[in-house]
Amino acid sequence: MYAIERHERIGVVIGSRGRVTVAELAESLGVTSETVRRDLDLLERQGLLRRVHGGAVANTKTSLIEPTVADRVDRARGAKASIADAALALLGEGFSGSVLLDSGTTTGALAERLAGWRSADGRELIVITNSVPIAALLHLNPAIDLHLLGGTVRGVTSAAVGTTTLDQLAHLRPDIAFVGANGISAEFGLSTPDEREASVKSAMIRSARRSVALVDSTKLGDEALHRFAELRDLDTLISDQDPSGTLSAALDADEVEVIVA
Numbered sequence: 001m002y003a004i005e006r007h008e009r010i011g012v013v014i015g016s017r018g019r020v021t022v023a024e025l026a027e028s029l030g031v032t033s034e035t036v037r038r039d040l041d042l043l044e045r046q047g048l049l050r051r052v053h054g055g056a057v058a059n060t061k062t063s064l065i066e067p068t069v070a071d072r073v074d075r076a077r078g079a080k081a082s083i084a085d086a087a088l089a090l091l092g093e094g095f096s097g098s099v100l101l102d103s104g105t106t107t108g109a110l111a112e113r114l115a116g117w118r119s120a121d122g123r124e125l126i127v128i129t130n131s132v133p134i135a136a137l138l139h140l141n142p143a144i145d146l147h148l149l150g151g152t153v154r155g156v157t158s159a160a161v162g163t164t165t166l167d168q169l170a171h172l173r174p175d176i177a178f179v180g181a182n183g184i185s186a187e188f189g190l191s192t193p194d195e196r197e198a199s200v201k202s203a204m205i206r207s208a209r210r211s212v213a214l215v216d217s218t219k220l221g222d223e224a225l226h227r228f229a230e231l232r233d234l235d236t237l238i239s240d241q242d243p244s245g246t247l248s249a250a251l252d253a254d255e256v257e258v259i260v261a
Helices: 003-017 022-029 033-045 077-091 105-114 132-138 163-170 195-207 245-253
Strands: 019-021 049-052 055-058 098-101 125-129 144-148 176-180 183-185 189-192 210-214 226-229 236-239 257-260
Touching: 003 019, 003 022, 003 033, 003 049, 003 055, 019 022, 022 033, 022 055, 033 049, 033 055, 077 105, 077 176, 077 210, 077 236, 098 105, 105 125, 105 132, 105 176, 105 210, 125 132, 132 144, 163 195, 176 195, 189 195, 195 226
Parallel strands: 098 125, 098 176, 125 144, 176 210, 210 236, 236 257
Antiparallel strands: 019 055, 049 055, 183 189, 189 226
């Protein structure tokens, strides 16, 4: 395969997935890792991508980019729906405990399903959230005992953050927490662009008896600016694709259950 053909293939993969590893490219292109690294270095100098540890990401992808909830709601909609279905299945018909829902569009897809929640024995489901849109979805369901965490509401994510939110979480022990992330990687764990949201997500994971990350496949291997948890802090990861490479190995090593929706 000529270099120009390799570069076109790399551009297609980066454009569709946002991120790629050296090992994946070497295998798919049938060349050595050294050849792939030289190709990536050249494409980075041309401004077509950005080199990161172990591979490359699209040039527009940075650790600080954070689209609004409105901008993200239609992205990977099918994947988020599948993840939400798998998350709901974890609760089962007989679940009667407490659920903590992080802000975000994937947790929002789970909230859409909980909006029609009815327990098998008629007991209320306790749902705690820091998300204004999620609270708006759930507050009319009489089968849900809804608790909205206080704090300063961020315009980008419509999520309550800050010391008030953290203080309330410190006094809670929910049965299960569903959290979202902007990236999850073997080296950096789970991350998000905003420091205040990272603090809240970290507090959610610490407070819960079981922590479940809902992360679609476009974020597997990605890293945002602020880490809020290591892989070993998770009990379960639900995604629409099976993690591969170093991320898969790290999840196995930390005994994180992986559910592919």
